[in-house]
Structures are given as C-alpha cells and as structure tokens.
Amino acid sequence: MIEQVKEGVLYYDGCNTIELAEKFGTPLYVYSETDILNKINEMKECFTDKYERTRIAYAAKAFGVMGIFRLMEREGLCIDVVSGGELYTAIKAGFPPERIEFNGNNKQIHELEMAIEYGIGRIIVDGIEELSLIEDICKEKSKEISILYRITPGVRSDSHDYIVTGKKDSQFGMPLDDHILMPAVDAAIKSEVVDFKGYHFHLGSQLFDNSSHLQAVEILLELIEKTKDKFGFEVEEVNLGGGFGIRYTTEVRKPFSYFLEPMMERIEEYFKDKGRIRPEVVIEPGRSLVGEAGMTLYTVGNIKEIEGIRKYVAVNGGMPDNIRPALYQAKYRGIIANKASVEANDIVTVCGKCCESGDVLMRDVALQKAERGDVLAVFTTGAYGYSMASNYNKNPIPAVVLVKDGRTELMVKRQSYDDMIKNELIPESMR
Numbered sequence: 004m005i006e007q008v009k010e011g012v013l014y015y016d017g018c019n020t021i022e023l024a025e026k027f028g029t030p031l032y033v034y035s036e037t038d039i040l041n042k043i044n045e046m047k048e049c050f051t052d053k054y055e056r057t058r059i060a061y062a063a064k065a066f067g068v069m070g071i072f073r074l075m076e077r078e079g080l081c082i083d084v085v086s087g088g089e090l091y092t093a094i095k096a097g098f099p100p101e102r103i104e105f106n107g108n109n110k111q112i113h114e115l116e117m118a119i120e121y122g123i124g125r126i127i128v129d130g131i132e133e134l135s136l137i138e139d140i141c142k143e144k145s146k147e148i149s150i151l152y153r154i155t156p157g158v159r160s161d162s163h164d165y166i167v168t169g170k171k172d173s174q175f176g177m178p179l180d181d182h183i184l185m186p187a188v189d190a191a192i193k194s195e196v197v198d199f200k201g202y203h204f205h206l207g208s209q210l211f212d213n214s215s216h217l218q219a220v221e222i223l224l225e226l227i228e229k230t231k232d233k234f235g236f237e238v239e240e241v242n243l244g245g246g247f248g249i250r251y252t253t254e255v256r257k258p259f260s261y262f263l264e265p266m267m268e269r270i271e272e273y274f275k276d277k278g279r280i281r282p283e284v285v286i287e288p289g290r291s292l293v294g295e296a297g298m299t300l301y302t303v304g305n306i307k308e309i310e311g312i313r314k315y316v317a318v319n320g321g322m323p324d325n326i327r328p329a330l331y332q333a334k335y336r337g338i339i340a341n342k343a344s345v346e347a348n349d350i351v352t353v354c355g356k357c358c359e360s361g362d363v364l365m366r367d368v369a370l371q372k373a374e375r376g377d378v379l380a381v382f383t384t385g386a387y388g389y390s391m392a393s394n395y396n397k398n399p400i401p402a403v404v405l406v407k408d409g410r411t412e413l414m415v416k417r418q419s420y421d422d423m424i425k426n427e428l429i430p431e432s433m434r
C-alpha cells in the first residue's frame with residue numbers, strides 16, 4: 004500500500020508525511036514513484052507486453068516536468084507533448100526526440116519548426132491547413148516527418164463537458180465527412196516530405212465505460228477500409244488516445260485491461276480475418292499513469308464555524324495549486340495526516356486562501372477534527388494539478404517531491420516571490 008498509517012501518522016510510499024511537510028514546506032505536491040511504476044507495469048502487462056508493435060505515449064500535459072520525463076524514458080515509454088514548452092522540457096530532460104509525438108489543435112509555426120528540427124517521432128496533424136505548414140517547413144529544412152491525422156469519430160463519452168473531445172462539435176481533429184477528410188488524406192499520401200502513417204483519436208478524459216472507445220474503434224476500422232479502397236493505402240499506425248478513469252473519491256478504477264484488451268482483440272481479429280498486417284497501435288494515457296500517485300500536503304490555518312450553516316477549514320493552498328474543483332466540480336478525499344488514526348467525524352468544507360468563494364477544495368466532507376497547524380493530505384492530485392497551477396493572488400507554485408520506499412527527492416523547487424516577479428518590468432514612464 005502506498006498510503007499507510009503508523010502511530011497515528013500518514014506515511015506515503017514509506018515517507019512520514021509530517022516530516023515531508025516540515026522538510027519541504029507546504030503546500031507540497033508529493034508523488035509516489037512506486038505507484039507510477041505499478042501503473043506503468045499494469046499497462047505494459049495488458050498492452051505492450053501482450054501485443055506486438057504497440058507503444059505507450061505518456062500524455063505530458065497531465066504532469067510534465069523533467070524528472071517525470073526521465074522516469075518515462077527509463078521505463079521505455081514514449082511521450083505525447085502539446086506545446087513548444089512541453090517539447091523543450093522533454094528535450095532538456097534528454098528524452099529521445101524519436102520517441103516524442105506532438106498533438107494540438109493550433110500548433111504554432113515556431114513549435115512545428117522546433118519539432119521538425121529536433122526530428123521527433125510523430126506529428127499528430129489536426130487538419131489539411133497544418134499539413135501544408137508542415138510541408139513548407141520540411142521543404143525549407145530538407146527534413147521529413149511522420150504524421151497521423153487526428154479524427155473526431157463523433158462518439159459521445161460520459162465525462163465532464165470540458166473534457167469530452169470525441170464528439171463532432173469539437174475544436175480538435177477532423178470530422179469524418181468525406182469531402183473534408185479524403186482530400187486531406189490524399190494530400191498526405193502523395194506528399195513527398197511527410198510520411199503518412201494513419202489515424203489518431205482521443206475521446207475524452209476520466210472515462211469509466213469502454214463503450215465509446217469500442218465504438219470509435221469500429222469507426223476507425225471503417226476509415227482504414229475506406230482509405231485502402233480509395234487510395235490503395237494500407238494504414239500503418241493508429242493511436243487510440245487516453246482517457247482511462249481513476250479513483251478520486253468513491254469511483255472504482257477499471258483495470259487498464261478493461262479498455263485495452265477488447266480494443267486490441269477487435270483490431271487483431273479484424274486484420275487476421277482479412278489476412279492483412281494490423282497497424283501498429285499507440286495509446287496516450289496521462290491521468291491514469293500519474294493521477295493516483297500524486298497527493299498534496301497543506302497546513303491548516305483559520306477555522307470558521309458559521310453556526311447552523313457550515314464549518315470552514317482553510318488551508319494554505321487551494322485553487323492556485325488545484326483548479327480542478329473550481330473548474331470541473333471535481334471531488335477529492337483527504338485526511339489530517341497527523342491524526343490519521345482518529346475517526347473522521349467532523350463535517351467540514353475545506354477552502355483555500357484565495358479571494359473567491361469558488362476556492363473550495365472539498366465541500367461537506369468528513370474529516371478528523373482539524374486545528375491550526377495540522378497537516379492536511381489531499382489524495383489523487385497527481386494529474387492536472389501541478390500542470391494547471393497558477394500564481395493567482397500571487398501565490399508561489401509549490402515544490403514537487405518524488406518519494407519511493409522512504410527515499411525523498413526534490414523534483415521541482417518551490418517558487419520564490421522573486422521567481423514570480425522576475426519577468427516583470429516597471430514601465431519607463433512609471434520610473
């Protein structure tokens with residue numbers, strides 16, 4: 004177990020959380036390397052180890068710092084980046100460019116130039132316009148690049164509206180309409196500078212039902228067939244995206260095999276029946292590899308009881324380090340780390356320190372009776388927590404520490420006040 008209680012104190016991957024809070028300060032993001040490795044191994048077992056010609060490309064947006072890129076590199080994964088910044092960070096971490104894939108609905112010319120210059124593995128192209136930008140850059144630099152087209156299969160999946168992307172009405176990818184997609188495919192196949200490999204879809208995030216993935220696979224197979232009929236072109240690679248749901252509070256995480264095996268079985272069977280070689284298959288999980296591994300430690304400050312209404316427990320972080328409750332009404336579970344053996348029977352609302360009523364981390368949850376100075380641990384903050392952090396109200400972004408079997412290593416230093424103002428200038432007219 005990653006979470007353990009010893010003498011009333013919460014331990015995380017073998018580390019005393021109170022000592023972590025003392026040593027590194029709070030708020031603090033803590034990542035369990037053991038949990039990340041367990042997730043990677045579970046995914047490999049039912050996917051890359053089980054089926055040949057498959058790859059896992061970790062979606063860096065979930066948590067994309069140099070340390071994590073190193074870990075993914077060591078474990079043999081590829082990564083998926085979506086900006087020049089993520090690409091730069093990965094390259095700086097020494098990540099092999101040929102194992103980097105680049106997604107995004109509006110990649111900038113300088114970002115495409117960087118990607119082509121570095122010689123990354125794949126660009127997932129969002130439309131025909133982007134194809135011609137890429138071709139121009141390749142010609143200018145005398146380079147070639149492998150690409151896939153991102154398609155929107157038009158299936159609905161069940162998650163928060165902001166994180167559902169597979170429906171037709173979406174700013175991502177290309178709709179399946181023949182008059183739009185087919186000329187783009189024709190152009191990519193004929194291109195002298197891009198090597199067209201196939202298709203990509205990503206349906207949404209935090210999904211618990213595999214039906215939208217399976218529906219999308221059927222649509223993908225039809226498209227592969229159409230591409231063969233129309234252009235005599237055999238698709239060499241498909242990318243099935245990410246989106247596998249994790250446990251925040253009461254959810255039961257589905258094993259990765261629940262998503263991956265039925266998709267793989269269907270694809271394998273399809274090509275076996277036709278007597279053709281099946282395309283290489285790539286997936287792009289983000290949240291499911293790092294989400295459950297991360298937690299945040301806070302220090303309790305003011306406690307305010309509004310009689311007959313609600314008791315607020317304020318902590319020294321909040322929406323700047325975790326925007327998800329405010330943005331998606333996301334729910335979390337927590338524990339007072341220094342009272343971990345005490346019964347959680349106080350119903351409280353944990354709020355942050357920002358000047359916003361929406362800065363609530365957990366609403367009406369049962370917690371151990373909190374007092375000023377206690378350390379609150381909030382679980383499952385590993386995905387889209389640090390990566391969506393801001394300096395709102397000029398709060399510095401917390402440090403990130405990696406823990407494993409009692410060992411602790413700093414992965415990101417806490418921002419200082421000076422760090423926050425280092426790009427600020429007083430206009431000449433104000434001096």
Ligand code: LLP
Pocket residue numbers: 062064065083106166205207208209244245246247287288289290291327331386387
């Ligand atoms: N591939 C593509 C093209 C994506 O857009 C995403 C996520 C992923 C892979 C990884 O999805 P995952 O396995 O992490 O579900 N900020 C939101 C989540 C946004 C997801 C965006 N795309 C949140 O905090 O819930």
